Amino acid sequence: MSDKLGLSVVVPCFNEADNMLPLHDRLSKACQGAVGGDYEIVYVNDGSRDATWARIHGIMQEDSHVVAVNLSRNFGHQIAVTAGLEHSRGGSVFIIDADLQDPPELLGPMLTKMAESGADVVYGQRIKRRGESAFKQITAAAFYRFFRLLTDIAMPVDTGDFRLISRRVVETLGQMPERQRFLRGMIAWLGFVQVAFPYERDERLSGKTKYPFRKMLRFSIDAFTAFSIAPLRLATLLALIALAMSIPLIFYIVFGLVTGRVVPGWASVMTAVVFFSSAQLLVLGVVGEYIGRLMMESKHRPLYLVDAVLRKGDVLSIGRKSDGARKNG
Numbered sequence: 001m002s003d004k005l006g007l008s009v010v011v012p013c014f015n016e017a018d019n020m021l022p023l024h025d026r027l028s029k030a031c032q033g034a035v036g037g038d039y040e041i042v043y044v045n046d047g048s049r050d051a052t053w054a055r056i057h058g059i060m061q062e063d064s065h066v067v068a069v070n071l072s073r074n075f076g077h078q079i080a081v082t083a084g085l086e087h088s089r090g091g092s093v094f095i096i097d098a099d100l101q102d103p104p105e106l107l108g109p110m111l112t113k114m115a116e117s118g119a120d121v122v123y124g125q126r127i128k129r130r131g132e133s134a135f136k137q138i139t140a141a142a143f144y145r146f147f148r149l150l151t152d153i154a155m156p157v158d159t160g161d162f163r164l165i166s167r168r169v170v171e172t173l174g175q176m177p178e179r180q181r182f183l184r185g186m187i188a189w190l191g192f193v194q195v196a197f198p199y200e201r202d203e204r205l206s207g208k209t210k211y212p213f214r215k216m217l218r219f220s221i222d223a224f225t226a227f228s229i230a231p232l233r234l235a236t237l238l239a240l241i242a243l244a245m246s247i248p249l250i251f252y253i254v255f256g257l258v259t260g261r262v263v264p265g266w267a268s269v270m271t272a273v274v275f276f277s278s279a280q281l282l283v284l285g286v287v288g289e290y291i292g293r294l295m296m297e298s299k300h301r302p303l304y305l306v307d308a309v310l311r312k313g314d315v316l317s318i319g320r321k322s323d324g325a326r327k328n329g
Contacts, residue, residue, distance in 0.1 A: 006038035007031065007111075008090030012080035013056065014046040016098040020055035026104045027096075028063065034108040042067045044084040047074030060310055072305040078181040079304050081161060086174060087309060091167050101201050102162040110164045110197050120169050120192035123184075124162040128200040155188040156196060168192070179303060241279075 009027060013020070024041070031039040043066065045053045053070055060066040069087055071080065081095060092114065096102050102124060110122045161183055172190055173183070188194070 005040055005090045007035045007040075007092050007094065008088035009039065009041045009094045009096065009107075010044070010081060010084030010088055011041065011096055011098050012044050012046055012077055012084060013048060013052050013098045014074065014077070014080070015048045015050045015052060017048070017051040017055050019098050019100060020052065020059065023098055023100055023104070024059050024063070024066075026100070028065070030104040030107040031065070034111050037065070040065050040067055040089060042069060042084045042088050044069045044071065044080045044087075046071055046077070046080035057310065064311070066311070068308075068310040070307045070310075072307045075304045077161075078183055081183055082173075082181060083304050083306065085170050088170065092164055093167070093170055094164050095161050097160075097162070102160070103199070103202060106197070106199055107164070113195060113197055114164055114166075117195050118193060119195045120166040120190075121187055121194035122164040122197050123156060123159050123187075123194060125156060125196040125198050126158045126160070126201045127198045153185055153188050155185055156194075159184055159196075163187070166192075177303065181303075 009031060011023070011027070016023075020043075027041055031041065041063075043056045043059070045056055045068070053068075056066075056068045056070075060068040067087060069083055071083060075083075084095075085093060092111065094107055094110070096104060106124070110124075113119070114122045163184075165187065169187060169190060169192065173186060176186055
């Protein structure tokens with residue numbers, strides 16, 4: 001497994017059984033057209049509950065270019081991509097999801113752009129998103145712009161994990177073992193030369209999105225807390241505003257006691273209680289997010305566990321931890 005290749009393709013897969021065969025067909029043609037036989041396709045099964053692993057296993061037995069990585073359970077999309085990167089050998093690594101929303105046929109043009117520009121990263125930038133609701137498109141656009149506003153990371157807008165990266169980027173990412181991973185932000189943080197590749201995103205070939213609103217919200221919180229302390233500063237600002245609003249209220253109460261104009265004021269009391277209680281709970285929630293992140297990072301658990309790594313039916317590794325986790329104890 002130490003032999004170097006020109007290209008690796010990393011594909012995280014979670015409940016994508018119906019997509020695997022058409023995906024592999026298109027990916028193989030794109031790779032052969034771009035680099036001939038000097039490539040590998042690393043499929044990472046992220047604890048799928050359908051026949052995804054069986055499909056990957058079958059593809060691997062028919063195609064010597066395939067490396068099949070089976071994680072011990074579902075660790076999440078970002079960890080699955082990380083596992084694929086750590087098992088890749090290519091001088092360039094192409095990251096693509098299994099739903100075929102991002103066309104594999106763009107591999108060749110992206111390799112050309114990387115060679116011409118001397119870039120370490122060629123990232124896909126969506127100029128059109130077919131098959132997605134207006135709500136998802138609006139919230140996604142708002143997320144990228146707020147992220148740029150609240151952090152010092154110049155992460156390009158309207159991008160995903162669909163990109164081509166150099167071996168230097170892969171190895172540098174391997175030195176960043178944090179658990180709550182936001183790879184597109186981490187890659188933007190690295191710097192180097194990064195160029196955009198505009199494209200139109202297609203609809204999913206089949207199945208449902210693996211990022212419903214709940215997961216998107218969790219993903220957004222992870223992204224902000226990983227790269228910015230702005231939420232903490234916002235909590236501090238809210239606390240100061242609450243304090244400033246409480247001072248006139250205190251004067252009003254004291255004035256009423258002195259002048260004897262104390263009257264039942266249920267509405268005003270309840271308004272004050274609700275406002276200050278909400279402010280306190282919000283501040284505690286924001287602080288709790290950061291404390292929880294510190295707790296998870298301090299455990300130094302492996303990023304993921306591998307059940308097996310297969311090529312042509314041979315078990316290459318069983319029970320392997322992530323390299324990043326092993327380097328950190």
